[in-house]
Amino acid sequence: MRVKTVTILGSTGSVGCNTLDLIGRNPEAYDVVALTANRNVTELASQAIKFNVQYAVIADEDCYQELKDALNGTGIKVTAGQQALNDAAQLSAEWVMASIVGAAGLGPTLSAIRRGATVALANKECLVCAGDLMMQEVKHHKATLLPVDSEHNAIFQVFDFERADSVDCITLTASGGPFIKFSLEEMAEVTPEQAVAHPNWDMGAKISVDSATMMNKGLEMIEAYHLFPVHQDQIEIIIHPQSIIHSMVSYKDGSVLAQLGTPDMRIAISYTLGWPARIDTPAKKLDLKELKRLDFLEPDPVKFPALRLAREALHMGGTAPTILNAANEVAVLAFLEGRIGFLNIARAVEETLTQFAPSPLTCLEMVHAIDDEARAVTQKIIGRM
Numbered sequence: 001m002r003v004k005t006v007t008i009l010g011s012t013g014s015v016g017c018n019t020l021d022l023i024g025r026n027p028e029a030y031d032v033v034a035l036t037a038n039r040n041v042t043e044l045a046s047q048a049i050k051f052n053v054q055y056a057v058i059a060d061e062d063c064y065q066e067l068k069d070a071l072n073g074t075g076i077k078v079t080a081g082q083q084a085l086n087d088a089a090q091l092s093a094e095w096v097m098a099s100i101v102g103a104a105g106l107g108p109t110l111s112a113i114r115r116g117a118t119v120a121l122a123n124k125e126c127l128v129c130a131g132d133l134m135m136q137e138v139k140h141h142k143a144t145l146l147p148v149d150s151e152h153n154a155i156f157q158v159f160d161f162e163r164a165d166s167v168d169c170i171t172l173t174a175s176g177g178p179f180i181k182f183s184l185e186e187m188a189e190v191t192p193e194q195a196v197a198h199p200n201w202d203m204g205a206k207i208s209v210d211s212a213t214m215m216n217k218g219l220e221m222i223e224a225y226h227l228f229p230v231h232q233d234q235i236e237i238i239i240h241p242q243s244i245i246h247s248m249v250s251y252k253d254g255s256v257l258a259q260l261g262t263p264d265m266r267i268a269i270s271y272t273l274g275w276p277a278r279i280d281t282p283a284k285k286l287d288l289k290e291l292k293r294l295d296f297l298e299p300d301p302v303k304f305p306a307l308r309l310a311r312e313a314l315h316m317g318g319t320a321p322t323i324l325n326a327a328n329e330v331a332v333l334a335f336l337e338g339r340i341g342f343l344n345i346a347r348a349v350e351e352t353l354t355q356f357a358p359s360p361l362t363c364l365e366m367v368h369a370i371d372d373e374a375r376a377v378t379q380k381i382i383g384r385m
């Protein structure tokens, strides 16, 4: 059996752990080259030992010594810092899982892309903040990008890339998050604990809050625009509270192709890990008789303004999605830390967007500059809330 070499950027997170769960079920099929984390030394060290990796990399340099001590005598090389993350992505693993959360994942993801690796992309924020530029890098370096986000993974499975003009539209399904039945008054009072308790998916804190505001679906709309050959107005969003249909492609002949499954990220991850083959997963099998019904409804634009903001940013193009993403990252963190209320997340993003004149995004240095500038503006706005 051929052994696949893999690196996981963000191995201690929800996607990272699910990826290692799949690898651990068939360990002789994989050789794990490098694992990375931000600050979670305990989990990273335990993963590194279990999977006998060559490199364990911690982004926060203050954690270096602790990781070094934890891996003393194992022979595992320990590195730290931003450049070390980029170096880890450059090591010769043929498959790289990009599962760092936020724009912080852009540099390492680009490092893997620039050596033409096969990159399983979970880190949607990097595609939102640097979309066209990142896709140019993918093309230029002949890298392979495999979508991990369950919606994009679903579309990837049923999209006819050979005949893209036969596609009428793509429809991203959204669970609607935990507050779908809440009134605006109730939403104003929700706590971070309520917001991270997603009804269907077990995910990291940031994406869980994004799901609750539905900014997640807005980010996914921008992500879909870059991943698939469709126009902006060919991307639709529908709420499907059971999260069984992960997304669909409507063709001009009236056929609609969807991918279905129980809400378990290991299905989407496995599709990218085994690609082009399919591999077994322990995910619960879909039983439609047990499920009995599938529901669908329109998102409420008043309760979920983040969707409108994301669509406007996509239409504006240039720096707008970069600003949207940066502002959202800052606002979500402020909400998680109890500094602003839930409804103020979208307000902070909207106010940030209004403070920038639209301008084209011409190079990656500009992404970092605009990202920094937008974060500073959002911090100020939050300070006044």
Ligand code: NDP
Pocket (backbone or CB within 6 Å): 009, 010, 011, 012, 013, 014, 015, 016, 036, 037, 038, 039, 040, 041, 059, 099, 100, 101, 102, 104, 105, 122, 123, 124, 125, 148, 149, 150, 201, 202, 203, 204, 205, 206, 207, 265
């Ligand atoms: P988590 O918060 O669970 O994990 C994030 C990972 O990134 C951790 O390993 C974390 O390390 C690391 N990390 C965080 N900040 C930094 C930083 N500044 N520099 C380097 N590494 C960092 O996130 P998820 O796994 O939930 O999500 C990861 C990405 O995948 C997100 O972009 C999300 O939108 C996307 N995604 C997630 C899904 C899910 O099911 N969770 C589904 C679809 C997409 P540490 O543990 O040390 O903090």
